[in-house]
Amino acid sequence: MSDHLTKEQRHKNMAAIRSKDTKPEMIVRHGLWKRGFRYRLNYKRLPGHPDLVLRKYHTCIFVNGCFWHGHDVDMIQPENSKCCKIPKTNRDFWVEKIRRNKVRDKEEQQTLAKMGWHCITVWECELKPQKREVTLDSIAFTLNHIWLQDHGAKTHYYPILEEEDTVCPMAAEESPK
Numbered sequence: 648m649s650d651h652l653t654k655e656q657r658h659k660n661m662a663a664i665r666s667k668d669t670k671p672e673m674i675v676r677h678g679l680w681k682r683g684f685r686y687r688l689n690y691k692r693l694p695g696h697p698d699l700v701l702r703k704y705h706t707c708i709f710v711n712g713c714f715w716h717g718h719d720v721d722m723i724q725p726e727n728s729k730c731c732k733i734p735k736t737n738r739d740f741w742v743e744k745i746r747r748n749k750v751r752d753k754e755e756q757q758t759l760a761k762m763g764w765h766c767i768t769v770w771e772c773e774l775k776p777q778k779r780e781v782t783l784d785s786i787a788f789t790l791n792h793i794w795l796q797d798h799g800a801k802t803h804y805y806p807i808l809e810e811e812d813t814v815c816p817m818a819a820e821e822s823p824k
Contacts, residue, residue: 671771672698672710678783684790693764695755704790705797706765709752713771716752717745730772765793 676699679686686708690700697707711718719730733741756766767789773782 671774674774675710682787694758704793708767710769717749718770
């Protein structure tokens with residue numbers, strides 16, 4: 648099957664695809680804002696210019712398009728990809744481009760991790776209507792878990808004891824010895 652557009656038309660279409668303020672990014676932004684999270688956009692001081700940076704949580708969020716970032720693409724056999732389809736025209740170019748994007752993404756996240764930042768990648772397919780709320784709740788849960796972990800919050804579970812005089816400490820109290 649060949650492309651029904653001319654090379655110039657295809658080039659114009661591909662060049663028009665935005666890298667900022669994409670629909671998946673806007674879904675994540677609105678969902679996190681609604682849940683009380685505040686962030687900075689496309690923070691230039693960090694490697695990879697993360698889509699969202701939550702400094703309070705020391706976390707970067709990358710909202711990746713499945714095609715451009717090769718979600719579930721087997722680089723050995725790209726035709727077996729589950730999430731995105733590699734175009735049949737100019738296939739070698741696209742396979743190499745997606746491979747380079749994946750390598751770059753991994754290197755940027757490793758650099759951020761060495762700097763002490765947590766990285767979360769949200770895939771476009773995880774923001775489809777049937778999965779959206781679960782994905783956004785999962786991000787919120789992860790951010791809260793990171794905050795508790797980074798701030799040394801004690802998250803001990805005190806089972807209800809049968810003895811009436813046993814007192815479980817409040818969150819701000821020290822653990823009983």
